[in-house]
Amino acid sequence: MGKPHALALPYPAQGHVIPLMEFSNCLAERGFKITFVLTEFIHKRIMTALSEDSDIKNQIHCVSIPDGMGPGEDRNQIGKLLECILSAMPGYLEKLIEKINESCEDKITCIIADENMGWAVKVAKKMGIPQAAFWPANACLRALLIRIPQLIESGVIDANGKTRKQEMIQLSSTLPVMDTTQLMWHCFDDPKLQQIIFHFVFTNNQAVKDADWLLCNSSYEIEPSAYSLNPNLLPIGPLLAGTRQRQLVGNFWQEDSTCLSWLNQQPACSVIYVSFGSFTVLEESQFHELALGLELTGHRFLWVVRPDLTAGQAATYPDGFQDRVAARRRIVSWAPQQKVLAHPSIACFITHCGWNSTMEGVSTGVPFLCWPYFADQFLNQAFISDVWKVGLRLNSDHNGIISREEIKQKVEEVLGNDNIRARALALKEMVKKSVSEGGSSMKNLNDLVEAMKGTR
Template sequence: MSLPTTVLVLPAPAQGHVNPIMILSQRLVQNGCNIIFVNTEFIHNKVITSMGNQEGSITGGSRVKLVSIPDGLGPDADRNNLKELFSSIMNNMPDKIAKLIEDVRLKDGVTVTCIVADFSMAWALEIASKIGIKGVMFYPSAASLLAMNCSIPRLIDDGIIDSNGLPITQKTFQLSPSFPPMDTNSIWWAKMFDSGSAKEVFNFVVHCMPNLELAEWWLCHTTTDLEPEALSYLPKLLPIGPLLRSYDDGEGVTDERSLGQFWEEDLSCINWLDQQPHASVIYLAFGSTTHFDNKQFMELALGLELTNRPFLWVVRPDSNCNNSMFEFKENQGKIVEWAPQQKVLSHPAIACFVSHCGWNSTIEGLSNGVPFLCWPYIVDQFFDKTYICDVLKVGLGFDSDENGLISREEIKDKVEKLLSDENIRSRAHVLKEKLLNNLKDGGTSSENLNKFVMWLKE
């Protein structure tokens, strides 16, 4: 009897990267694989804490073993400093990954046959190549952005960006004649808070690109319906989305909570949604990194009050805003620190999604047919917002006033405009059906995943 295929999975240390690759891991478990899921120690501790310290292991009940490796930074280091974080990771983690693979072979008798690495951790593909095992790259964002990454030399030659990756002038451009026009505002690495950080992120992307050639497969969290042009531009890229939580551990055991979250999910919000009328609730969630100053936070709260609609608002425990600053009308809204987002978005009470437009949130909203109100914060979220509003036409953006503030009146007006637009709602519903068809037997993403699993087990 052959042993199960064991795959080492390596996400980048961010919630938006851990989420989709964890769901992919659970799909692989459903197909008979064992997973060694490697987080940095800092992220691992967050995940374990959110689970109530119920750590899984291959030898225990779960076939996803959660392990950690130090990122090399001290406990009080600023892990939002991406240059420092990724420099430390690349100096400290490669040798430890190689040692981990050797240790599980010698101590546990488990042979890792493949590394699936996030694009941002593509250095791990060198390890796979050196020790003679399979290497796979997973891209957790829009395929269009990987197409942009692959086009960096041409963007420089065409005078779109300079050698530091910064736009030379404001203009539109096309990656190919069939590609939708893109604006220089879509250049995701340039959407940092300052040009110095943008250059660092750009240089990191350039550094990652050669390692992709070591990957035998490129997997992406998208679908052919969403990004046909990008997938034609990168024929090696295999869409396997939408990666949606099933709340099933892969062995028929249903779990109310999502594995891989950085904060504990507040399940009371589902009971609250059960009490609300159909398509009435504004859901607001801004991801794992967005921060508002108190003035904007207050304006958002007052805007919600003006709508006279029920709302569910995720305000993270690490938020720099105090949600006790105001009191809403009785029963108008519910505030939670972290939500089971897939469950929330699939709830019939949800009317719209006020989102930072991270790609996971984008995919989850689209897969549930929920119209968007877009409030991007950083990097790829600005591209995603443009795609939602201008290409897919299933959402609206907010306009800032002369002080850069999104006013309470603007919030009220955009909510009313979105929820009165039947065309947006209709397009969102049609797109939902297209996305979910990918997951059915014979669907493109389902077939792609089956091919990948067969290759893994060869």
């Protein structure tokens, strides 16, 4: 009998690729052969960003299929991308599996699909292959999304996802309160795009509910009451909590590791780390306000400024800013975030609150300042500030701008609050325990591996 052979398929976005790549690494270490399927566009980006000494090719076989869009088309047009994925990718995936199974001694024994690519579960069922659906975000959001039919039935939203009743929903007393006007598809202004995303989410929910295994990148400990609301959901994370010894792969930009040498020269708990992930875009006025806010704090800071962080143009800094802060700043285009957050010089993390960044911050015991941009990030902010109480919200003014004074004030507040730091360190230990041998997530992962091996 050959090796168990898992085919993994993430949604083509940074925050989806990385946790599924990490899960694939866990399976590879436990004897699985891995075929990791990316869209052609994302595959090219990742291969370009990989460092020369990366050992991904020894562990994981990355392949690509088309996403249905033309070579020069903008993948940030989410509505168009979703429609193309649904129409083109199922056929390409089926052909790829057939090709692998004809030419390879180790045939595909299971398919692990991001829940946002739920159609892949249908492909797997059609081909008689066991399937796992992987939810890369928190279990609370998933619990809300699988209740879409009830939300429609009770008149909270209509059949296209539009809010009919403004309500505050709390699925359980230990989960965050959610505003029905801020459901994840409402983060876009265009009503047509909202409708496309709503139907995409609903279709995925229906497609994955009968998968053989339902997995999520979370743990019982950090959102305990979410699992009774998610039948059969197995938490196997946070996957990024246990990877300190391994180089993280799946980045869309090349990491600038020179910032670690700079951090080595800074005192303990003295540096503000600022990063907004792969998707956030700031208007120039907000970018300037952030720069001046960091200057105003008087603290050292490490700031990740992606080439596309500012809307439609390269970032321009306020006059004289770079010179005035030269002695206490490091600005990079992309950072090895796990290593940065684990560094003793980091004092706090100004973040967009993506789930991966949230889990990395939680796993390293760093206090947060929350600056969510879209989708699940507002819910993650509520976990950080209201449930776990390991950080504070940055609030915008009447013009929708987070001011330099607000940044200065909240930095002082979070750094001066010993209770926040103590809770952050306690949460770190809790998470570390869940992914260590004997912990709840590690036990789920080990049981899952045995079950997957048993399907051969």
